[in-house]
Amino acid sequence: MPPPDPGFLLRVDLARPKRTPTLAQELALDHAMAARSTCPKCSRRYDFCLPLRTVGSCDPCAQGYEPTPGTYVLSPMPVAHRLAA
Numbered sequence: 001m002p003p004p005d006p007g008f009l010l011r012v013d014l015a016r017p018k019r020t021p022t023l024a025q026e027l028a029l030d031h032a033m034a035a036r037s038t039c040p041k042c043s044r045r046y047d048f049c050l051p052l053r054t055v056g057s058c059d060p061c062a063q064g065y066e067p068t069p070g071t072y073v074l075s076p077m078p079v080a081h082r083l084a085a
């Protein structure tokens, strides 16, 4: 038998709208994500986080091959803020 729907615990009349982050908060998040997804050796910024603590670079730098086009952007470190907010 499946567990009961937990929705009955929520009081809709007490619910508040989701908090919207400020532009400064979104900028800080983007900088943090840029630091995690940008390779320090080749300055490519990927669409995913890199194993910087263990490998220290992107996989193409560590293994010596060209990364798949479309999985990264080549941009200088101060990444332009392109978040819609």
Ligand SMILES: [Zn+2]
Residues within 6 Å of the ligand: 039, 040, 041, 042, 043, 044, 057, 058, 059, 060, 061
């Ligand atoms: Zn790299």
